[in-house]
Amino acid sequence: MALPKEPRQKMINIMYLVLTALLALNVSAEVIEAFRTVDKSLIKSNTNLETSNEGLFKSLAAKVSEAGVDKVKLAKWTAHAGTAKKLSDDLNVYIEGLKKDLKTASGLKIENGVEDFKMDDLNASSRLMDNEKKGKDLDDKLKAYRAAMLAIDPELEAEFKNTFPVEVDNTKDATTPSFRMMPTVAAVTLLSKFQNNVKNGENQIVAACHSKIGQVKFIYDKFAAVVGQSSNYVMPGDKVKITAGVGAFSTQAQPQITIGGSGAAVNADGIAEREFTADGGGNKSVPVTVTYTKPDGTKESKSYTIEYTVGTPGGAAVMLDKMNAFYIGLENPITIGSPTGWDKTNVSMSGGSLSGSGGKRTVSVTTPGKASITVTADGKSSTFEYRVLRVPDPVFKIGDGKPRQPTVSLKNQQFVRAELENFVYDTKFSITKATVYFSGAGFPSTQIGSINGNGLGGISGLLQRCQPGSSITFDAVTVTGPGGSRVIDGRTFTCY
Numbered sequence: 001m002a003l004p005k006e007p008r009q010k011m012i013n014i015m016y017l018v019l020t021a022l023l024a025l026n027v028s029a030e031v032i033e034a035f036r037t038v039d040k041s042l043i044k045s046n047t048n049l050e051t052s053n054e055g056l057f058k059s060l061a062a063k064v065s066e067a068g069v070d071k072v073k074l075a076k077w078t079a080h081a082g083t084a085k086k087l088s089d090d091l092n093v094y095i096e097g098l099k100k101d102l103k104t105a106s107g108l109k110i111e112n113g114v115e116d117f118k119m120d121d122l123n124a125s126s127r128l129m130d131n132e133k134k135g136k137d138l139d140d141k142l143k144a145y146r147a148a149m150l151a152i153d154p155e156l157e158a159e160f161k162n163t164f165p166v167e168v169d170n171t172k173d174a175t176t177p178s179f180r181m182m183p184t185v186a187a188v189t190l191l192s193k194f195q196n197n198v199k200n201g202e203n204q205i206v207a208a209c210h211s212k213i214g215q216v217k218f219i220y221d222k223f224a225a226v227v228g229q230s231s232n233y234v235m236p237g238d239k240v241k242i243t244a245g246v247g248a249f250s251t252q253a254q255p256q257i258t259i260g261g262s263g264a265a266v267n268a269d270g271i272a273e274r275e276f277t278a279d280g281g282g283n284k285s286v287p288v289t290v291t292y293t294k295p296d297g298t299k300e301s302k303s304y305t306i307e308y309t310v311g312t313p314g315g316a317a318v319m320l321d322k323m324n325a326f327y328i329g330l331e332n333p334i335t336i337g338s339p340t341g342w343d344k345t346n347v348s349m350s351g352g353s354l355s356g357s358g359g360k361r362t363v364s365v366t367t368p369g370k371a372s373i374t375v376t377a378d379g380k381s382s383t384f385e386y387r388v389l390r391v392p393d394p395v396f397k398i399g400d401g402k403p404r405q406p407t408v409s410l411k412n413q414q415f416v417r418a419e420l421e422n423f424v425y426d427t428k429f430s431i432t433k434a435t436v437y438f439s440g441a442g443f444p445s446t447q448i449g450s451i452n453g454n455g456l457g458g459i460s461g462l463l464q465r466c467q468p469g470s471s472i473t474f475d476a477v478t479v480t481g482p483g484g485s486r487v488i489d490g491r492t493f494t495c496y
Contacts, residue, residue, distance in 0.1 A: 088202035135176030329482025429481035441469030
């Protein structure tokens with residue numbers, strides 16, 4: 001900046017420059033983190049503005065088929081909105097390029113998608129924005145952008161001439177001084193602020209264009225079937241109410257709902273309700289299907305199973321010790337309660353077999369579907385129904401199980417495994433065989449190997465050829481465990 005001739009003012013300005021330089025040389029970690037926080041907030045704000053702008057353009061597009069809309073007027077203001085978007089996108093891309101240049105000048109490194117650069121670098125912004133005149137170029141582009149946006153239409157200029165969010169000083173280069181001796185993280189944050197001004201300017205102009213046509217029409221282009229129940233534990237004679245419908249409901253969705261296998265009427269809010277009386281005892285389930293029409297005219301159906309338990313008042317009870325279902329190939333422990341002595345209690349089962357005696361029993365099942373246990377105490381019978389399920393498929397793993405692993409780690413592995421995740425039973429699966437494909441770096445053409453069992457000895461030679469960028473795909477993985485043999489999903493692991 002130019003120094004005044006008056007000695008006292010000249011001294012004040014020199015002291016200001018010295019103090020600024022001293023401050024810049026002592027940028028604390030707290031200040032750096034503060035700039036990072038502000039930059040994240042600006043980026044999030046820019047994303048929200050972009051979403052708002054997309055909604056405005058969708059609404060403009062929908063008005064083409066809307067009755068009573070002046071099509072000539074619509075075409076004019078839609079074109080103006082498109083011009084505003086093009087001007088804004090071009091400037092936003094330019095500013096994004098400046099941000100990348102600043103980071104690169106500060107030693108940018110990208111690892112696993114995470115950027116790292118010298119955030120407190122005080123030279124990069126001055127060198128790029130001042131010495132290389134990028135600050136002057138940015139200032140010129142901001143001025144040209146403001147002028148072009150206001151020149152889109154005289155009505156827009158009259159409305160936004162004094163309030164347009166991109167402010168400029170046409171008498172000088174007002175941008176470059178803001179970047180001198182500024183830490184890179186602060187310079188990047190300032191550029192994000194310029195992007196925010198541009199996005200905000202686009203939003204205001206596009207919203208104004210839309211207002212010339214009419215109100216924004218909300219387009220529901222995402223639907224979700226909604227199913228609920230009044231209770232998941234009832235006693236015989238209690239009422240159970242099931243509610244089903246479509247989220248973001250529109251009459252155009254034309255929902256068709258079945259509860260318990262039969263159709264249910266839909267009310268004015270797009271909701272169907274069915275109430276019935278609970279009977280029997282044990283676990284119960286009711287199937288619910290919601291079918292609706294999407295905006296593109298296609299049908300989509302969502303199916304759910306509503307589950308609830310019917311208690312037995314003052315009588316027999318069957319409680320599953322671990323899960324709410326019986327699993328094939330496992331010993332399923334249960335506890336049976338009887339209001340009378342065991343000499344007056346009889347327990348039987350269909351769909352499986354029981355072992356043990358008294359209150360502690362073990363259930364074994366072999367076929368998916370349903371099984372029931374009947375407890376007859378003092379001449380009164382209570383039947384409890386349960387689902388019979390296969391044990392979930394295990395997950396194929398090598399090393400730490402992550403899809404990307406260090407090359408040296410993968411090359412040193414000797415075994416693979418199949419692990420059950422988030423399952424209450426302590427049960428194991430063994431790998432019997434798998435086909436293995438090697439591709440990517442180190443493999444000009446795909447190489448194929450195989451393993452028999454958990455060991456990797458059969459492909460050790462191919463493993464040793466792996467390098468950063470190599471991919472190892474295990475396919476047709478066969479395992480043995482509860483319920484016998486099965487084929488599970490394979491997985492691909494990449495070296496880095």
